[in-house]
């Protein structure tokens with residue numbers, strides 16, 4: 001095999017491989033994303049409805065200071081870091097209305113920084 005043919009074969013193999021990779025990614029349904037913005041001293045949105053057993057990615061941003069997001073009843077928490085997008089994947093395993101709150105002291109008003117996740121069937 002001369003080197004030109006060999007290069008062509010490698011290139012074709014590479015693109016077939018790449019194509020297979022892309023097809024594999026595309027075959028997986030994208031998980032829904034809920035974008036949540038945190039600022040002193042609230043979350044937007046602060047009322048979120050999810051479906052039991054359906055994975056969702058919560059995507060947090062803040063322009064303020066380091067804050068927290070905690071929803072103990074669903075076993076989920078994360079830090080929210082200024083200048084970053086922080087992703088938290090959750091799969092709600094029970095129905096009900098659960099309070100989430102900031103668990104990193106971020107100033108006076110921190111105690112009121114809450115919201116609710118309602119999980120439905």
Ligand SMILES: [Cu+2]
Pocket residue numbers: 067068102103104105106107110111113
């Ligand atoms: Cu706080």
